[in-house]
Amino acid sequence: MSFYDVVHRRRDTRGEFTGAPIPSDVLRRVLTAAHAAPSVGLSQPWDFIVVRDEHTRRAFRDHVNAERSVFAAELDPRQAELFAKIKVEGILESTVGVVVTYDPDRGSPAVLGRHAIADAGLYSVCLAIQNLWLAATAEGLGVGWVSFYREDVLRRLLDVPQPLRPVAWLCVGPVDRLPETPDLERHGWRNRMPLDDVLHEERYTRRSGR
Amino acid sequence: MSFYDVVHRRRDTRGEFTGAPIPSDVLRRVLTAAHAAPSVGLSQPWDFIVVRDEHTRRAFRDHVNAERSVFAAELDPRQAELFAKIKVEGILESTVGVVVTYDPDRGSPAVLGRHAIADAGLYSVCLAIQNLWLAATAEGLGVGWVSFYREDVLRRLLDVPQPLRPVAWLCVGPVDRLPETPDLERHGWRNRMPLDDVLHEERYTRRSGR
Numbered sequence: 200m201s202f203y204d205v206v207h208r209r210r211d212t213r214g215e216f217t218g219a220p221i222p223s224d225v226l227r228r229v230l231t232a233a234h235a236a237p238s239v240g241l242s243q244p245w246d247f248i249v250v251r252d253e254h255t256r257r258a259f260r261d262h263v264n265a266e267r268s269v270f271a272a273e274l275d276p277r278q279a280e281l282f283a284k285i286k287v288e289g290i291l292e293s294t295v296g297v298v299v300t301y302d303p304d305r306g307s308p309a310v311l312g313r314h315a316i317a318d319a320g321l322y323s324v325c326l327a328i329q330n331l332w333l334a335a336t337a338e339g340l341g342v343g344w345v346s347f348y349r350e351d352v353l354r355r356l357l358d359v360p361q362p363l364r365p366v367a368w369l370c371v372g373p374v375d376r377l378p379e380t381p382d383l384e385r386h387g388w389r390n391r392m393p394l395d396d397v398l399h400e401e402r403y404t405r406r407s408g409r
Numbered sequence: 410m411s412f413y414d415v416v417h418r419r420r421d422t423r424g425e426f427t428g429a430p431i432p433s434d435v436l437r438r439v440l441t442a443a444h445a446a447p448s449v450g451l452s453q454p455w456d457f458i459v460v461r462d463e464h465t466r467r468a469f470r471d472h473v474n475a476e477r478s479v480f481a482a483e484l485d486p487r488q489a490e491l492f493a494k495i496k497v498e499g500i501l502e503s504t505v506g507v508v509v510t511y512d513p514d515r516g517s518p519a520v521l522g523r524h525a526i527a528d529a530g531l532y533s534v535c536l537a538i539q540n541l542w543l544a545a546t547a548e549g550l551g552v553g554w555v556s557f558y559r560e561d562v563l564r565r566l567l568d569v570p571q572p573l574r575p576v577a578w579l580c581v582g583p584v585d586r587l588p589e590t591p592d593l594e595r596h597g598w599r600n601r602m603p604l605d606d607v608l609h610e611e612r613y614t615r616r617s618g619r
Binding site for chain 2: 200201202203205206207209211228230231232234235236237239240241242243245246247248249250251252255266269270273274275278282285287300306308309311312313314315316318319321322325326328329330332333334337344346347348349350357358359360363366367381383384388389390391392394397398399400401402403405
């Protein structure tokens with residue numbers, strides 16, 4: 200796949216995982232790509248925890264189900280009906296979970312480029328996540344980012360010490376296909392916007408109907 | 410370039426910009442790649458402001474210079490000496506600035522996947538930034554993320570309304586080369602860590618010497 204094919208074929212996968220093994224060299228290339236991301240002050244403030252254990256994954260899945268209900272209870276009836284059809288995680292069906300954390304102490308105290316923007320370290324972690332996601336796509340794997348969880352619950356489950364923060368649980372593994380259309384669009388939850396709606400020249404321009 | 414070539418050749422560029430024009434179809438492909446990033450609840454909570462105006466760029470550069478001095482004043486003498494040699498921005502030398510902002514109201518109130526993690530929207534914006542960075546690399550352009558600024562200053566400069574947050578000023582443009590080694594490593598500020606130092610199996614494992 201060419202670079203742009205990878206970018207545009209990448210999808211958030213939930214229902215497509217086959218559970219087949221990931222060859223260790225493939226997983227290594229994907230994690231190496233993540234680790235090659237840029238980071239503020241070259242702090243590389245991420246850690247990657249590869250979770251295979253069934254017990255851990257079931258415990259996390261149960262927590263995610265509970266948080267799914269919390270969100271569902273906030274919705275109006277039309278949204279609730281749509282949401283009921285939407286799968287939000289593939290924790291058990293995927294081959295591994297990759298939990299990505301942020302360590303604010305890495306490279307501290309003088310992290311070059313972070314004195315004015317405390318969140319810059321967190322931003323770096325997300326750049327690594329996108330590298331991982333694209334590399335997995337290039338390898339024919341699916342990735343699904345699960346965000347229906349409380350950070351403290353995930354921190355305790357994986358012995359992640361303070362002040363580290365879990366940033367993502369990524370479901371990773373072979374898929375039977377990568378869907379053409381995002382699940383949320385297919386289910387009528389929300390449609391993608393045209394680029395021109397978010398593009399501005401020189402200054403931010405307020406637009407109606409957004 | 411293959412996908413992995415793009416990932417591993419990407420660099421944070423500051424001193425390498427030539428100021429040559431970016432063909433409009435190239436910039437469009439790069440921004441289209443950014444806009445193809447995944448986002449929590451398909452909220453696509455980003456905006457891209459392309460800044461070419463010299464007056465705006467000078468004003469921002471002056472602010473960044475002032476913030477550079479703020480950071481320099483925090484350093485011990487050894488670090489201060491190293492830091493004095495490090496270029497932190499290519500605002501005027503690059504062809505355009507692309508300012509990326511986060512709009513927490515996009516798709517609100519019920520953003521699917523954000524109820525438990527308020528920062529999830531901000532994370533999405535960073536995924537778009539990494540797509541932009543890699544696409545620019547694939548096009549032979551350099552990108553330099555400037556983070557020596559106060560959000561309120563940049564917000565006022567570009568008329569970005571509350572509650573939007575500027576997330577990055579990206580210097581983008583043709584470069585005479587992409588360095589092999591990150592600037593901060595070349596200057597002895599900090600070295601990249603091996604992947605195995607940040608890789609864990611099943612649970613987070615505390616390690617010494619980090």
